[in-house]
Amino acid sequence: xxxxxxxxxxxxxxxxxxxxxxxxxxxxxxxxxxxxxxxxxxxxxxxxxxxxxxxxxxxxxxxxxxxxxxxxxxxxxxxxxxxxxxxxxxxxxxxxxxxxxxxxxxxxxxxxxxxxxxxxxxxxxxxxxxxxxxxxxxxxxxxxxxxxxxxxxxxxxxxxxxxxxxxxxxxxxxxxxxxxxxxxxxxxxxxxxxxxxxxxxxxxxxxxxxxxxxxxxxxxxxxxxxxxxxxxxxxxxxxxxxxxxxxxxxxxxxxxxxxxxxxxxxxxxxxxxxxxxxxxxxxxxxxxxxxxxxxxxxxxxxxxxxxxxxxxxxxxxxxxxxxxxxxxxxxxxxxxxxxxxxxxxxxxxxxxxxxxxxxxxxxxxxxxxxxxxxxxxxxxxxxxxxxxxxxxxxxxxxxxxxxxxxxxxxxxxxxxxxxxxxxxxxxxxxxxxxxxxxxxxxxxxxxxxxxxxxxxx
Numbered sequence: 001x002x003x004x005x006x007x008x009x010x011x012x013x014x015x016x017x018x019x020x021x022x023x024x025x026x027x028x029x030x031x032x033x034x035x036x037x038x039x040x041x042x043x044x045x046x047x048x049x050x051x052x053x054x055x056x057x058x059x060x061x062x063x064x065x066x067x068x069x070x071x072x073x074x075x076x077x078x079x080x081x082x083x084x085x086x087x088x089x090x091x092x093x094x095x096x097x098x099x100x101x102x103x104x105x106x107x108x109x110x111x112x113x114x115x116x117x118x119x120x121x122x123x124x125x126x127x128x129x130x131x132x133x134x135x136x137x138x139x140x141x142x143x144x145x146x147x148x149x150x151x152x153x154x155x156x157x158x159x160x161x162x163x164x165x166x167x168x169x170x171x172x173x174x175x176x177x178x179x180x181x182x183x184x185x186x187x188x189x190x191x192x193x194x195x196x197x198x199x200x201x202x203x204x205x206x207x208x209x210x211x212x213x214x215x216x217x218x219x220x221x222x223x224x225x226x227x228x229x230x231x232x233x234x235x236x237x238x239x240x241x242x243x244x245x246x247x248x249x250x251x252x253x254x255x256x257x258x259x260x261x262x263x264x265x266x267x268x269x270x271x272x273x274x275x276x277x278x279x280x281x282x283x284x285x286x287x288x289x290x291x292x293x294x295x296x297x298x299x300x301x302x303x304x305x306x307x308x309x310x311x312x313x314x315x316x317x318x319x320x321x322x323x324x325x326x327x328x329x330x331x332x333x334x335x336x337x338x339x340x341x342x343x344x345x346x347x348x349x350x351x352x353x354x355x356x357x358x359x360x361x362x363x364x365x366x367x368x369x370x371x372x373x374x375x376x377x378x379x380x381x382x383x384x385x386x387x388x389x390x391x392x393x394x395x396x397x398x399x400x401x402x403x404x405x406x407x408x409x410x411x412x413x414x415x416x417x418x419x420x421x422x423x424x425x426x427x428x429x430x431x432x433x434x435x436x437x438x439x440x441x442x443x444x445x446x447x448x449x450x451x452x453x454x455x456x457x
Contacts, residue, residue, distance in 0.1 A: 057234045059184035059319070062173055063192035067200075067227040068129035069165040072136060074197030074308075075220065076101050076155060079204045080143070087144040097148070101155050106399060108163035112392035113252055115167045116385055120239060121175070122231035125168035129228030132162035137221030141213050165228070170395065171388030174377050176234060180323025186373035190315035194366060198308020200224070240384040252386030259381030259390060268379030271328055271436065272397040275428030276335030277368025280405035281342060281421065285358055288418055292354035302358050310359055314366025318374070327375045332436035334368035339429030341365075342422040349418075372398055 076098065084094045115124045135158030139151050173185045200223060207216040240251075259265045286299045321330060341364045345357035376394045380387065405428060412420030 057172075057176060059177065059181050060188050061230060061233070062169060062185040063188040063196075064227050064230045065125060065169045065172070066166070066189050066192040067196040068125075068133065068224050069162055069169070070193040070196030071200030071224045072132055072158065072162045072165075073105075073193075074199075074201040075136060075204055075224075076159070077197070078201035078304075079208065080155070082205065083140075083143045083208070089145055089148065093148065097152050097155075100152060101159050104156070104159045104163050106396065108160075108167070109389065109392040109396050111160075112164065112167040113249065113386065113389045115164055115171060115388040116239065116252060117245070117248055118239065120236045121168045121171045121388060122234050122236050125165055125172070125231045126228045128161050128164040128168065130225045132158040132165070133221040133225030134158075135161070136224055137217045140217035140220060166395070167388040167392045168231075170377075170391035172231070172234065172236065174380060174387050174391060175384075176236060179378070182377040183321065183323040183325075183327065183374045184319050186377060187315050187317070187319035187370040190318075190366065190370045190373055191312040194308055194315060194369070195312025198305045198312070201308075202305045248385060251383075252389050255381065255383030255386045256390060256393070258383065259379075262379075262381055265379045265381050268328065268375060269394065269397055271331065271432070272372065272375060272379075272394065273400050274432045275401050275405045275408075276332055276432035276436075277338055277365070277372060277429065278398075278401040278405045279338065279361075279365030279368060280402050281361065281409055281425045282365060283406055284409060284413070284421060285361070288413075288421065289354060291418055292349050292351055294351050294354045298351065298355070302355055307358070307362055310362040311366035311369070314363040314368075315370040316366075317363070318367050318370030321371075326440065327371065327378045328436055329440050331368070331371040331375045332433045334364065334371045335429035336433040338364040338368055339426035339433070342426035342429070345422050346419060 081094050081098060084097070085091070115121055119127075135154045139154040139158070142151050142154070144151075169189065173182055173189065177185055203223065204216075204220045207219045210216075211219065286303050289295075289299045289303075318334075338361065341357060341361040344360050345353065347353050347357070373395070376391065376398075380390045380394060383390075405425065408424050408428070409421050412422075412424030414420070416423065
């Protein structure tokens, strides 16, 4: 299906596009009409230029919509431990607090059905962004040993709410974009999530170093919540209705069961849970830096904020792929590139090898994360009641390979050192790519055609 480019009017105005289409010839005009009829969603006027109708939302808007989630998570992983450490909180307590705050990111699919109920998803995105930003703004001035319990409670509550930003944003992406647009938006989303987390952490530290604490807290909260206002530029239709809350949950359950009965969905989930493109070695790269004679400053640079921006760059590169390309194959192909990055880190034990290999690994991991999200949107199944629920559940499947591949990489390092670590990481990627590639080639093999008499041509 060809998609009409944004900015091109579809209003049959005698002074506008009909004349231009007419001069393209009758055949071209008929194809144009057919393309418009095939579009799964209506056309909306651009909110800032209502006299120029265009397709809205564009894929890049989803980078902005995910920023509240990326910035909030970025705060809990970088500025929060830094502030607590400066206040004299023991490292073990910081680790316990950080791990507790991350628990909602694993189980949030349990309360993601809220986003599919009553309100539009854009409204849920706005509410969850501002509520979690408020928790963050209140918690920042309290950071320290005296209020550690209050800080933990506020940030944990904020995370419980904030993870619904992803559910609402993903539901909007699936329901408001055509299939090709979803593939593009997946790359923009991961760029906003990864890059927003890295940049947000750096900007927060800049605020804290140059402003009084209450003003820095307010600025950080504003930076977290305000991007959600962009969701109100989307002319989202009202949510699907049901007779009651129980009936709505029943409809969500039926859609989920129907999705799991689909061979396409099951095959996609199997691939999502496979070791391909997990990027698990990211966590261990700082731990092996000394073996490459790389000091702490080098680790902080390539594995810190700059590393987050390189991850975002890899995600943006995924937007260059045509939306109609096979997403299972491109996801496995991203794993192949990630495996080659692991092998690059085995080329020597010098700082140059570490920096080059790490940047290559970061780029291919960001690329793989974008293709992961594109595959999630491709195998969700159909249904208007539980889109955000299914999106959250399938996205949670991506946490499984990160967990077990991190363990396997550690086992490899324990037996063979760096060679075992990156060899294990590369091996999982290569194995899945080989299986997916072989299956793809088998499916593309044309069936033999026959004459009426049965002889094969």
